[in-house]
Amino acid sequence: MLKKITGGLLSAAILASFSSFALATEDKKAETRIAVSGDPIEALKQASKKIVEDGTLQFSPSYITVPEHRKITPKDWTDPKVCGQCHSRQYKGWKGSMHSNAFTDPVFQAMWAIGEKATNGRFKNHCSGCHTPIGTINGTVKFDPKMGLHGGFTADPIAEKGVSCDVCHSITGTNFTRTATMEHGNGSFIIDPGKIKRGSLKKSTSPFHETAYSPLHTSSQFCGNCHNIFHPVNNFPIERTYDEWKYSIYAQKGIQCMDCHMVSVETAKRVADELKRPHDLVNADTGGLAAVGGPYRKVVHDHQFVGGNAVVTSALNGKKSDNYQAAIKRLQSVASLKLIVEPGKYGLHNLKVKVTNERAGHNLPTSLTEVRQVWVEVIVTDDQNRELFRSGTMDKDTNELPKDTVIFNAHAVDKNGKHTAYPWEITRFLDVNTIPPKGYKYGKYAFNVPPDAKKVKVIARLHYRSFSQGLADLLLGKDKIRIPAVKMSQVDGEYEVRDGKVQVKHKPAEKH
Numbered sequence: 212m213l214k215k216i217t218g219g220l221l222s223a224a225i226l227a228s229f230s231s232f233a234l235a236t237e238d239k240k241a242e243t244r245i246a247v248s249g250d251p252i253e254a255l256k257q258a259s260k261k262i263v264e265d266g267t268l269q270f271s272p273s274y275i276t277v278p279e280h281r282k283i284t285p286k287d288w289t290d291p292k293v294c295g296q297c298h299s300r301q302y303k304g305w306k307g308s309m310h311s312n313a314f315t316d317p318v319f320q321a322m323w324a325i326g327e328k329a330t331n332g333r334f335k336n337h338c339s340g341c342h343t344p345i346g347t348i349n350g351t352v353k354f355d356p357k358m359g360l361h362g363g364f365t366a367d368p369i370a371e372k373g374v375s376c377d378v379c380h381s382i383t384g385t386n387f388t389r390t391a392t393m394e395h396g397n398g399s400f401i402i403d404p405g406k407i408k409r410g411s412l413k414k415s416t417s418p419f420h421e422t423a424y425s426p427l428h429t430s431s432q433f434c435g436n437c438h439n440i441f442h443p444v445n446n447f448p449i450e451r452t453y454d455e456w457k458y459s460i461y462a463q464k465g466i467q468c469m470d471c472h473m474v475s476v477e478t479a480k481r482v483a484d485e486l487k488r489p490h491d492l493v494n495a496d497t498g499g500l501a502a503v504g505g506p507y508r509k510v511v512h513d514h515q516f517v518g519g520n521a522v523v524t525s526a527l528n529g530k531k532s533d534n535y536q537a538a539i540k541r542l543q544s545v546a547s548l549k550l551i552v553e554p555g556k557y558g559l560h561n562l563k564v565k566v567t568n569e570r571a572g573h574n575l576p577t578s579l580t581e582v583r584q585v586w587v588e589v590i591v592t593d594d595q596n597r598e599l600f601r602s603g604t605m606d607k608d609t610n611e612l613p614k615d616t617v618i619f620n621a622h623a624v625d626k627n628g629k630h631t632a633y634p635w636e637i638t639r640f641l642d643v644n645t646i647p648p649k650g651y652k653y654g655k656y657a658f659n660v661p662p663d664a665k666k667v668k669v670i671a672r673l674h675y676r677s678f679s680q681g682l683a684d685l686l687l688g689k690d691k692i693r694i695p696a697v698k699m700s701q702v703d704g705e706y707e708v709r710d711g712k713v714q715v716k717h718k719p720a721e722k723h
């Protein structure tokens with residue numbers, strides 16, 4: 212009954228009311244959802260035990276399902292290099308992408324190792340279910356407490372390739388109606404590796420494998436299985452990229468994750484500005500070959516899956532790598548800034564910096580909002596080069612942000628209300644200050660103008676970085692890496708001053 216009605220377009224409210232109804236009545240499987248009670252580790256132990264016992268979740272707490280629970284071994288998967296012999300374009304894009312780095316990523320490995328020790332290994336499949344579905348399914352993921360600073364993980368060679376071709380092209384469906392949130396997430400996909408490669412091409416034939424058209428591969432729901440994370444014990448939604456997208460104007464216009472993340476940044480900009488899908492854009496350069504020897508296709512998909520990760524892409528693949536370069540470009544395409552200066556109380560001047568999320572199909576930032584940093588830097592000077600105000604400049608020594616910085620992120624806490632960035636400890640967010648798609652937020656400031664000043668100059672910049680220096684030091688070791696900031700956008704304004712009052716006639720130029 213549930214499967215029929217949850218087509219994806221129902222509102223959260225309706226879903227929620229049906230979900231409690233289902234829980235109370237006929238959806239037996241729903242009972243396997245994990246209840247919140249007492250000690251989270253003990254609760255997880257009980258819940259995992261129950262799920263494992265009644266056999267509904269094979270890789271608990273991950274929701275990955277293999278049909279009939281058949282036994283899978285490393286031999287059931289093909290190395291991406293082999294696929295790359297005919298699919299050179301897709302292979303070139305994927306190699307060096309964060310999907311190819313998903314298991315080896317040192318930041319992930321370090322946090323996973325800390326979590327492994329803190330939870331006695333009970334979160335292992337939770338983390339590996341998305342970062343190495345193949346290792347999870349093969350059962351080859353091993354923890355070595357002696358590796359690196361905190362310990363590390365190994366798996367069979369194909370599993371170490373992370374989210375690879377065969378992961379995505381063997382997915383046959385989703386089981387999201389069984390998750391605690393009744394939404395995609397925590398690896399809620401059904402996967403069946405073998406001869407058939409599933410994708411979005413109708414009428415495609417290959418000499419190497421069978422093919423099947425899969426509507427799921429054309430939809431954001433496909434991505435949502437991994438790009439939504441909830442805590443497997445207390446069910447708190449920690450990362451909500453898919454949900455954010457689902458309630459955005461992009462979803463209303465039928466624009467999918469693929470339409471921005473599987474095309475060039477230039478095309479993605481047009482998708483966001485014109486609110487049209489790539490195949491509906493006039494003169495977009497998206498055509499090519501899906502395979503050597505295949506027919507010309509009007510849209511073929513880049514497999515770089517570029518987001519904002521400029522730290523790991525440059526550390527693992529170098530600053531010349533396409534993925535690093537594209538991450539910078541993507542970050543510089545997202546936001547616009549606008550300055551508003553007004554007379555304020557007590558002779559002060561109010562400065563507002565309006566930050567608009569022009570082109571991200573979800574909040575800015577998204578996903579690990581408790582870790583990612585997007586912030587405003589403001590510098591106000593006068594014609595005698597006196598600094599009247601400054602905020603959001605990173606400290607030269609510590610590489611950290613001053614406390615009063617206007618920052619767009621989420622503040623996560625554990626069950627005692629103490630700050631934490633560890634996903635297994637998070638129980639709630641105290642504060643969420645991310646910017647919704649096509650929405651805006653203000654950075655608000657006040658400054659004083661000396662009576663003899665004739666002009667005031669305002670510079671505002673928006674910066675991004677994947678994580679704070681403190682977290683990098685904790686995970687990777689002190690002084691291992693200095694986390695850089697990427698400037699996303701900047702706006703400058705110059706204002707005349709008369710009798711200590713800023714004259715606000717003209718509109719400052721906007722830059723994207």
Ligand code: HEC
Nearest residue numbers: 318319322323337338341397398437438439440523578634
């Ligand atoms: C439902 C799928 C899923 C699960 C479960 C999951 N992750 Fe992730 N993880 C992701 C995705 C997707 C990203 C990328 C998000 C982004 O870059 O914005 C990510 C990114 C990360 C990053 C950031 C890496 C970087 O280089 O910035 C860390 C750290 C991480 N995960 C740790 C963990 C740990 C530890 C666990 C288990 C407690 C875990 N993840 C469970 C999907 C998952």
Ligand code: HEC
Nearest residue numbers: 294298301302305374375376379411428429469501511512
């Ligand atoms: C994260 C999931 C993911 C990974 C990893 C992935 N693909 Fe894809 N691929 C997709 C999706 C989704 C589509 C269809 C996109 C659409 O039509 O909107 C696709 C499309 C394709 C197509 C059809 C032609 C095209 O480009 O549109 C081929 C061929 C293909 N992928 C091969 C590969 C190969 C080879 C690899 C590994 C080097 C790979 N894929 C890795 C998700 C993935």
Ligand code: HEC
Nearest residue numbers: 289294297376408410411412415417419422423501502505
């Ligand atoms: C010997 C060459 C060859 C190899 C090796 C190969 N493919 Fe293909 N594949 C093709 C051809 C040709 C097509 C058809 C392209 C078209 O119709 O435009 C194709 C189509 C596809 C499609 C599209 C299916 C659809 O219906 O949407 C996917 C997905 C795919 N391949 C994935 C893979 C993966 C994953 C691997 C590695 C396990 C792989 N291929 C290895 C030649 C190959």
Ligand code: HEC
Nearest residue numbers: 309313316319341342434437468469472516517518519520
């Ligand atoms: C099997 C799980 C899985 C699926 C399916 C999946 N992803 Fe991912 N994705 C990940 C993980 C895990 C990471 C992060 C790896 C890391 O940071 O260590 C990631 C990273 C990314 C990033 C890079 C983020 C950054 O910070 O640079 C983008 C963009 C992305 N995925 C988009 C997509 C899109 C679009 C789809 C659907 C076509 C998709 N993903 C499907 C698991 C998945």
Ligand code: HEC
Nearest residue numbers: 431434438453456467468471483518519570571572575576
């Ligand atoms: C309209 C274009 C657009 C659509 C649609 C879109 N994105 Fe993004 N995405 C962006 C832009 C631009 C960024 C870089 C800014 C940011 O980090 O938010 C980004 C960043 C990301 C990141 C990296 C976030 C970080 O800071 O670590 C992930 C992961 C991601 N997107 C996944 C997805 C998934 C999954 C979907 C579909 C549910 C999706 N995106 C839909 C444009 C888009």
